[in-house]
Amino acid sequence: MLQRKDLLGIKDLTTDEMSLILDTAAAMREVMRREIKKVPTLRGRVVLPLFYEPSTRTRVSFELAAKHLSADTVGVSAGASSVVKGEGLLDTARTIAALGADVVVLRHPAAGAAEFLSRYTRASVINAGDGMHEHPTQALLDIYTIRDYKGTVEGVTVAVIGDIMHSRVARSNIWGLRKMGARVRVCGPATLLPAGLDSMEVEVFRHVEEAVAGADVVYALRLQRERFRQGLIPSINEYARLYGINQERLQLAHPEAIVMHPGPLNRGVEISAAVADSPQAVIADQVANGVAVRMACLYLLMRRDDDDQTYH
Amino acid sequence: MKLREKAQILDAEGIRRSLTRMAHEIVETNKGVDNLALIGIRRRGVPIATRLAELITQIEKRDLPVGSLDITLYRDDLTQLSYQPLVYRTEVDFSVTGKRVVLVDDVIYTGRTVRAALDALMDLGRPAVIELAVLVDRGHRELPIRADYVGKNVPTSRKEVISVHIKEIDGEDRVLINERE
Numbered sequence: 066m067l068q069r070k071d072l073l074g075i076k077d078l079t080t081d082e083m084s085l086i087l088d089t090a091a092a093m094r095e096v097m098r099r100e101i102k103k104v105p106t107l108r109g110r111v112v113l114p115l116f117y118e119p120s121t122r123t124r125v126s127f128e129l130a131a132k133h134l135s136a137d138t139v140g141v142s143a144g145a146s147s148v149v150k151g152e153g154l155l156d157t158a159r160t161i162a163a164l165g166a167d168v169v170v171l172r173h174p175a176a177g178a179a180e181f182l183s184r185y186t187r188a189s190v191i192n193a194g195d196g197m198h199e200h201p202t203q204a205l206l207d208i209y210t211i212r213d214y215k216g217t218v219e220g221v222t223v224a225v226i227g228d229i230m231h232s233r234v235a236r237s238n239i240w241g242l243r244k245m246g247a248r249v250r251v252c253g254p255a256t257l258l259p260a261g262l263d264s265m266e267v268e269v270f271r272h273v274e275e276a277v278a279g280a281d282v283v284y285a286l287r288l289q290r291e292r293f294r295q296g297l298i299p300s301i302n303e304y305a306r307l308y309g310i311n312q313e314r315l316q317l318a319h320p321e322a323i324v325m326h327p328g329p330l331n332r333g334v335e336i337s338a339a340v341a342d343s344p345q346a347v348i349a350d351q352v353a354n355g356v357a358v359r360m361a362c363l364y365l366l367m368r369r370d371d372d373d374q375t376y377h
Numbered sequence: 378m379k380l381r382e383k384a385q386i387l388d389a390e391g392i393r394r395s396l397t398r399m400a401h402e403i404v405e406t407n408k409g410v411d412n413l414a415l416i417g418i419r420r421r422g423v424p425i426a427t428r429l430a431e432l433i434t435q436i437e438k439r440d441l442p443v444g445s446l447d448i449t450l451y452r453d454d455l456t457q458l459s460y461q462p463l464v465y466r467t468e469v470d471f472s473v474t475g476k477r478v479v480l481v482d483d484v485i486y487t488g489r490t491v492r493a494a495l496d497a498l499m500d501l502g503r504p505a506v507i508e509l510a511v512l513v514d515r516g517h518r519e520l521p522i523r524a525d526y527v528g529k530n531v532p533t534s535r536k537e538v539i540s541v542h543i544k545e546i547d548g549e550d551r552v553l554i555n556e557r558e
Contacts, residue, residue, distance in 0.1 A: 067461065085463075088463070088464075089463070089464050091466060092447065092450075092464040092465055092466045092467070093464070095466050095467050095468075096450070096467075099500065099501065100502075101500050103500070104450040104451065104497075104500070105450070105451060105496070106450040106451070106455065134450075361464075364450075364464065365461065367455065367456070368456075
């Protein structure tokens with residue numbers, strides 16, 4: 066069982082905890098395939114998605130997950146909330162308590178925001194992305210998708226291509242994949258590779274062709290256009306030419322390789338339209354699996370009556 | 378929780394005979410296997426449902442669909458448990474709408490598992506009829522629920538525990554009555 070109040074990152078999850086989340090997600094996937102996609106498990110619970118950064122799919126995914134489990138959910142996004150009025154996280158924590166939220170799903174531009182909030186609220190906090198730090202449910206849904214297609218994660222070779230430095234998706238995935246025994250390769254412009262990749266036990270490649278060769282999974286990261294404005298890459302076109310996943314490069318991978326992307330897609334930049342629409346792309350599965358994984362997390366973090374005694 | 382073994386209620390032969398009789402009763406009540414389906418409640422209801430289906434097939438020379446139901450997400454005591462029950466997959470790969478469904482479990486006690494199973498089943502569709510088959514009825518119902526087919530009625534005290542061992546899961550077939558020490 067998950068012996069924790071919060072889900073803040075992949076780095077401090079054990080492999081047993083990750084397996085439990087993935088197995089539970091498989092059961093949730095069955096619920097999602099039903100005509101009536103609803104079970105009464107979290108009836109009367111309140112899930113509060115709190116998004117201090119724009120996001121559509123992660124927020125919708127969490128809200129659907131909460132609704133499938135019969136929890137009540139009210140989304141709060143940056144533009145509409147008092148965030149723009151300068152309310153600090155501590156005041157937000159008081160508001161959460163007053164509203165009686167059981168779970169807060171927090172997306173915030175500052176690394177460590179979820180961890181900070183978790184210390185000041187009795188509610189469970191799920192990190193839905195904190196700055197350049199972690200995005201644990203994205204990594205879990207990606208690992209679920211890999212396990213679903215490949216049968217296992219152990220020994221699977223995953224090539225992660227793109228802006229590793231600024232990507233919390235990459236960071237959480239690398240930690241998670243390594244824990245589950247996958248071989249991880251990374252490739253991207255030198256300006257977008259962080260220091261300390263060696264300590265994350267990944268293989269770094271200079272050329273995307275080498276990174277992709279024989280890989281079971283090709284994971285294209287989204288390129289933020291501001292990296293160009295920051296002068297970290299010479300041009301978007303050059304990035305597409307050197308690192309974009311096109312059919313030619315995909316042919317170097319294992320014949321049954323799958324292509325993944327966290328979305329939203331920049332077609333023609335990190336991934337060509339032909340690859341994105343090819344049967345090898347499993348991007349739609351990632352989205353569907355995301356709801357199941359988040360249902361699993363909400364279920365497994367559900368507070369039980371006797372937890373109050375142990376909570377300090 | 379330490380258990381002291383008190384008595385064996387059924388041995389492998391006893392289980393086989395009980396299930397054989399229940400299979401005949403199911404066929405008789407439902408007038409054959411038209412539209413009939415068996416759904417076992419995880420975990421031990423599942424192998425029992427599979428065996429009942431095999432016995433019914435032997436009697437009627439026809440196959441019938443078998444599914445398995447996980448009721449964890451429908452339990453009414455989730456917040457009161459000190460542990461977190463594992464959620465297993467519900468596997469019912471046929472439509473239950475319009476079917477005569479026999480729910481199968483190993484033991485009926487308070488009736489709360491069956492209540493949850495009825496809700497879970499109804500979320501999958503609208504069966505024409507739902508019946509209940511259990512290997513052991515040990516009494517102490519807390520809800521107005523009864524079994525239609527019973528392997529053995531066993532009067533128990535609440536201190537006692539019925540342990541059903543099924544070969545597919547536990548490596549042997551037998552039913553024991555134990556007492557908490």
